[in-house]
Amino acid sequence: xxxxxxxxxxxxxxxxxxxxxxxxxxxxxxxxxxxxxxxxxxxxxxxxxxxxxxxxxxxxxxxxxxxxxxxxxxxxxxxxxxxxxxxxxxxxxxxxxxxxxxxxxxxxxxxxxxxxxxxxxxxxxxxxxxxxxxxxxxxxxxxxxxxxxxxxxxxxxxxxxxxxxxxxxxxxxxxxxxxxxxxxxxxxxxxxxxxxxxxxxxxxxxxxxxxxxxxxxxxxxxxxxxxxxxxxxxxxxxxxxxxxxxxxxxxxxxxxxxxxxxxxxxxxxxxxxxxxxxxxxxxxxxxxxxxxxxxxxxxxxxxxxxxxxxxxxxxxxxxxxxxxxxxxxxxxxxxxxxxxxxxxxxxxxxxxxxxxxxxxxxxxxxxxxxxxxxxxxxxxxxxxxxxxxxxxxx
DNA sequence: TCTGGGGTCCTAGGACCC
DNA sequence: TCTGGGGTCCTAGGACCC
Numbered sequence: 001x002x003x004x005x006x007x008x009x010x011x012x013x014x015x016x017x018x019x020x021x022x023x024x025x026x027x028x029x030x031x032x033x034x035x036x037x038x039x040x041x042x043x044x045x046x047x048x049x050x051x052x053x054x055x056x057x058x059x060x061x062x063x064x065x066x067x068x069x070x071x072x073x074x075x076x077x078x079x080x081x082x083x084x085x086x087x088x089x090x091x092x093x094x095x096x097x098x099x100x101x102x103x104x105x106x107x108x109x110x111x112x113x114x115x116x117x118x119x120x121x122x123x124x125x126x127x128x129x130x131x132x133x134x135x136x137x138x139x140x141x142x143x144x145x146x147x148x149x150x151x152x153x154x155x156x157x158x159x160x161x162x163x164x165x166x167x168x169x170x171x172x173x174x175x176x177x178x179x180x181x182x183x184x185x186x187x188x189x190x191x192x193x194x195x196x197x198x199x200x201x202x203x204x205x206x207x208x209x210x211x212x213x214x215x216x217x218x219x220x221x222x223x224x225x226x227x228x229x230x231x232x233x234x235x236x237x238x239x240x241x242x243x244x245x246x247x248x249x250x251x252x253x254x255x256x257x258x259x260x261x262x263x264x265x266x267x268x269x270x271x272x273x274x275x276x277x278x279x280x281x282x283x284x285x286x287x288x289x290x291x292x293x294x295x296x297x298x299x300x301x302x303x304x305x306x307x308x309x310x311x312x313x314x315x316x317x318x319x320x321x322x323x324x325x326x327x328x329x330x331x332x333x334x335x336x337x338x339x340x341x342x343x344x345x346x347x348x349x350x351x352x353x354x355x356x357x358x359x360x361x362x363x364x365x366x367x368x369x370x371x372x373x374x375x376x377x378x379x380x381x382x383x384x385x386x387x388x389x390x391x392x393x394x
Numbered sequence: 395t396c397t398g399g400g401g402t403c404c405t406a407g408g409a410c411c412c
Numbered sequence: 413t414c415t416g417g418g419g420t421c422c423t424a425g426g427a428c429c430c
Contacts, residue, residue, distance in 0.1 A: 004430095024398080062398050064430095077430090082395040096398085123401085123430040208428045241404080270399060310422085320397065324424060360399085 001108060001161045002181035004125035005065035008104050009094050011158055012043050013051075020070035020091040022054065024063040024081055048092075055089035057081055060272060064096055068181065101125075108153045108161070115149050120258045128169050130258040141165060141186040150184070170254035171196070173205045192252040197224030204249050214238075226250035263366070267306065268314075269297045270360025276318045279352035286359070290347075291340055293361045298336035301363060307332035307372045308363035311342035315350055316358035324362075325349045332367050339363065 001007065005023040010016055038046045063084055066075045073088035084091065105124045113119050116137070118130035129149075131137035137145050142165035153161055160182040164175025171187050174196060178185035187195055201223055202212045218237065220226050226234075227250035235243035248254065271293065277286050301307065312326030325346040333339065343361050 058395085060395090060398085062396095064398075078397080080396050083397090085395090098399095126430065206428070210427060239405090265402065266400095268400065272398060312423095322425085326423065328422065358398090 001125040001159060003065050003067055004104075004159075005096065005101055006067045006070075006094075007159050008101050009097075010067070013046070013094075014044055015046070015048055016051070016092055018069055019048070019067070020073060020075070020088050021067045021094060022063045022070050022075060022081075022084060022088075022091050023065045023094050023096055024084075025057060025059055025061040025093060025095055051092045051094075053089065054081065054085040054091045054093050057085060057093055060274065066091075104157055104159060107157050108159065111153050111156050112149060115145065115152060118258050118260055120260060121262075128172065128258050131165065141188065143184055143186055146184045146186075150182070168252075168254040169256055169258070170205065170249060171252050174199070174203055177203070189252060193224075196252055197222060197227060197250075199223050201226055206245070206249065211238075211242075223250050263368070264304070264306065265366060266310075266362055266364035267297065267300050267304065267308070267366065268360055268362035269293045269300070270314060270358060272316070272358045273356070276355035276357045278355050286356070289359060290343070290361070293359065294340040294343060295336045297361050297363060298334055298339055301334035302369075305369040306363075306366045307334045307369055308366045309333065310363065310365035311339055311346065312362040312364065313343050313346040313350075314358070314360035314362065315356055318355040318357055320357070322358075323350050326362070326364070328365060332365070332372050334363075334369065 006021050009021065009023060034046065034050060034052070035043070038050060059081065061081050063075060063077060063079045063081060065077060066084075070088060070091050073091070075084045075088050075091060081093070101124055109119065109121065109127060112127055112129055116129035116131060116134050118133070120128040122128060131142050131145055134145060139145070146163040146165055150161060150163060153159060162176050162180045162183045162185075164172045164178065164185050164187065166172040166175050166187040167189055171192075175185040175187040178187075178195075200212075200221060201207050201215050202209075204223065207215070214237075215221070215226070220229065226246060229247070229250075231244065231247040234246050237243065238246055271289060273289070279286060309330075309332045310326050310328045312324055314322060314324045316322045327342055327346055329338070329342055339361065
């Protein structure tokens with residue numbers, strides 16, 4: 001989906017169309033204040049001048065999405081709001097409204113599934129779809145079906161997307177970047193030399209900032225440079241698995257399947273504080289935030305129908321270094337008190353002297369609640385319920 | 395004035411077991 | 413003086429992605 005969060009915001013604030021708008025921050029509900037101030041009129045009629053702009057923002061946080069108009073100023077995803085404010089002080093800043101984006105996410109995915117049922121979920125704004133067995137899916141190399149999907153999504157949501165069609169996921173992902181926004185690009189195996197090799201290595205999904213730096217030190221900048229290296233040399237420099245993968249990826253080879261179903265591995269909650277907190281001096285506040293994270297996490301698990309048995313914490317210090325600790329308990333749980341207690345034990349195992357900027361709580365080792373109940377029923381525990389009410393676990 | 399929140403996967407060492 | 417070979421689970425950190 002093109003500039004997804006921002007595009008969803010423009011649906012309710014069409015008066016912002018064409019203007020630099022960024023989504024980010026979010027601790028202060030700027031949009032609520034805005035709506036309160038203009039409660040007497042529809043959202044679409046709130047004057048542009050009434051919207052908060054980056055210039056007036058002094059908080060912590062990053063941009064999650066920028067409209068294409070904002071990108072003209074060099075503003076983009078993952079950029080700190082303070083830096084963005086320097087580049088484009090007049091950009092309108094809206095807080096993240098994840099519930100709203102999830103609503104549109106479900107809508108566009110339902111649309112894709114109706115046309116191409118073999119769909120893999122890749123997060124809130126991205127999917128892979130397998131055209132292979134869709135009637136007409138091969139017409140014009142997939143372009144016809146891509147157009148139909150774009151049109152259907154637009155009719156249903158008012159949102160645009162970009163589609164890449166290729167023989168595999170690796171190439172399709174790269175192809176989807178070629179004609180943004182609202183574009184379609186078809187890449188065949190035979191196009192790898194001309195269309196893929198000139199690109200920087202970083203364009204490969206799986207080569208991040210660290211690998212890019214290491215490759216640059218070895219004088220490898222483009223995917224073509226990478227493809228010119230012997231497999232053994234890449235294995236020697238990047239390890240058996242990653243080296244071999246780099247070799248395949250540079251040639252556009254990828255045999256991963258489109259995975260239509262998957263189970264979550266972990267569920268977590270984390271928060272960055274408005275200001276760095278100290279374990280002793282801000283004990284009360286920290287304790288309250290900690291409990292709240294555990295309560296929300298327990299709620300997430302219960303709502304989604306999972307229990308887990310590895311409870312963990314994550315801290316980020318004021319120097320941005322992170323540490324994690326986790327502990328596996330006897331029985332799977334989704335109970336806030338159990339999570340809070342175990343996470344508390346984890347917290348005792350880390351250095352709490354430096355100031356903290358982030359605290360997170362995670363539950364892994366997940367199991368479906370329904371399987372957990374079934375397992376208990378199958379075991380003696382449930383066939384001979386204890387007098388003290390073991391079944392209350394459920 | 396730096397740098398969100400929610401994830402997955404990989405690596406590597408140690409415990410423990412057969 | 414020498415001390416196997418597998419396997420699984422747990423834990424910590426880190427790269428990467430949306």
